[in-house]
Amino acid sequence: ELKVEQNPLFLSMQEGKNYTIYCNYSTTSDRLYWYRQDPGKSLESLFVLLSNGAVKQEGRLMASLDTKARLSTLHITAAVHDLSATYFCAVDSNYQLIWGAGTKLIIKP
Amino acid sequence: DTAVSQTPKYLVTQMGNDKSIKCEQNLGHDTMYWYKQDSKKFLKIMFSYNNKELIINETVPNRFSPKSPDKAHLNLHINSLELGDSAVYFCASTHLNGEQFFGPGTRLTVL
Numbered sequence: 001e002l003k004v005e006q007n008p009l010f011l012s013m014q015e016g017k018n019y020t021i022y023c024n025y026s027t028t029s030d031r032l033y034w035y036r037q038d039p040g041k042s043l044e045s046l047f048v049l050l051s052n053g054a055v056k057q058e059g060r061l062m063a064s065l066d067t068k069a070r071l072s073t074l075h076i077t078a079a080v081h082d083l084s085a086t087y088f089c090a091v092d093s094n095y096q097l098i099w100g101a102g103t104k105l106i107i108k109p
Numbered sequence: 110d111t112a113v114s115q116t117p118k119y120l121v122t123q124m125g126n127d128k129s130i131k132c133e134q135n136l137g138h139d140t141m142y143w144y145k146q147d148s149k150k151f152l153k154i155m156f157s158y159n160n161k162e163l164i165i166n167e168t169v170p171n172r173f174s175p176k177s178p179d180k181a182h183l184n185l186h187i188n189s190l191e192l193g194d195s196a197v198y199f200c201a202s203t204h205l206n207g208e209q210f211f212g213p214g215t216r217l218t219v220l
Contacts, residue, residue, distance in 0.1 A: 031206075031207050033207070033208060033209070037150070041213075041214075042199065042211045042212065042213050042214050043152075043199070043201075043209075043211045044211075045208055045209070045210065048206055048207075048208045050206060086150055088152070090209075092207045095140070095157065095159070095164060095165070096142075096154055096157060096165055097154075097207070097209060099151075099152045101149075101150075101151055102150050102151070102152075104150075
């Protein structure tokens with residue numbers, strides 16, 4: 001059974017700092033997704049990573065996938081308050097996504 | 110142009126009642142899902158339909174019954190509502206690359 005673990009589950013950081021959220025999964029998959037959820041809102045797709053070594057960047061966020069290590073990272077560069085949200089990773093397995101528990105990110109001015 | 114829509118957005122009801130949530134997608138996707146998100150934000154898949162056929166039916170009380178009249182619609186009917194059913198329910202549909210698109214959610218409160 002595929003399991004997906006995110007860490008940290010909670011992260012409070014200062015604006016301007018860099019940090020990384022990690023997403024580990026337990027069995028083979030080469031498709032991984034990152035989503036953002038603001039309080040009281042729906043989930044918004046951020047990145048789709050479909051192969052080993054895939055790297056995607058959007059603004060201050062960069063996501064990468066290492067299928068051999070079964071690891072994806074979401075790197076935040078020079079964080080700003082607007083990036084405060086909960087971030088989920090999800091791994092494709094047999095026509096469904098297996099979700100991590102989410103990382104609640106709070107960025108303080 | 111809403112891609113995945115759900116109604117209602119909020120649903121407050123008494124224990125024991127029966128209620129339905131509707132979902133529609135205009136993305137042309139073949140596969141749709143229902144998820145339950147609890148107060149700790151954990152996402153649990155409930156059902157998945159591919160082209161009107163049920164393909165995923167997770168361990169969910171049989172008080173929950175999905176119905177897909179066509180591939181653009183997936184509705185969720187809940188009988189005999191219980192306090193523990195209070196949650197946010199999300200509908201989603203999936204692109205060929207596996208990326209899922211979510212509806213706005215339905216916040217269900219059972220009193």
